[in-house]
Amino acid sequence: MIQKNLNLGLLILRLGLGVLFIFHGFPKIIAGPASWLSLGGAMSSLGINFLPTFWGFLAASSEFFGGIFLVLGLFHRTACAFIFLTMSVALLKHINADDSFSVYSHCLTCAIFALGLFFTGSSYENFSRSFNKSSKTMRTGKVKRVLRNKGFGFITDMDGKQIFFHQTAVVGTRFESLKDGQEVSFHVKHTPKGPNAINVRLQD
Secondary structure, three states: OHHHHHHHHHHHHHHHHHHHHHHHHHHHHHHOHHHHHHHHHHHHHHOOOOOHHHHHHHHHHHHHHHHHHHHHOOOHHHHHHHHHHHHHHHHHHHHHOOOOHHHHHHHHHHHHHHHHHHOOOOHHHHHHHHHHOEOOOOEEEEEEEEEOOOOEEEEEEOOOOEEEEEHHHEOOOOHHHOOOOOEEEEEEEEEOOEEEEEEEEEOO
């Protein structure tokens, strides 16, 4: 449960940051070369004074397309790296211009979030994996009820918990031959709808 909540929180942060940069970068993308030239002037803070239009276009693209990639869960670390670098350059420009903290706090906050998310991996994958991972420990229980006409049933494990299983989860015997009260072994697969029993086998 803790891991699922953690991955959900990271997913929310990534979606939020992605949407923020889509709206933040889109006006810069469509503004054209004149805007890119001005934006690329920030590279002078690093002593880079050539190709300012190119650097400005790259910065705008990093924000806009980086935001899209974050929302879609594609090229996660690459998107985070470009956003972090773009925000770091903007931060350095504001600091060199002696701007107040209230002016550059946005750049600093986004840079911190992008750097943190860089190390988390794709939260879509983490979130999906937390719901779909299967327990490696074999568990035992008894068949509580078999609904043959519906193709599923329920198992009561050793802790008294009721666990759903589908007819396709039964191995080594036919689903229709299972009877209430029979002892079975199984693995547990966690899904968004709750735990499911898989690899259901009759105990010898």
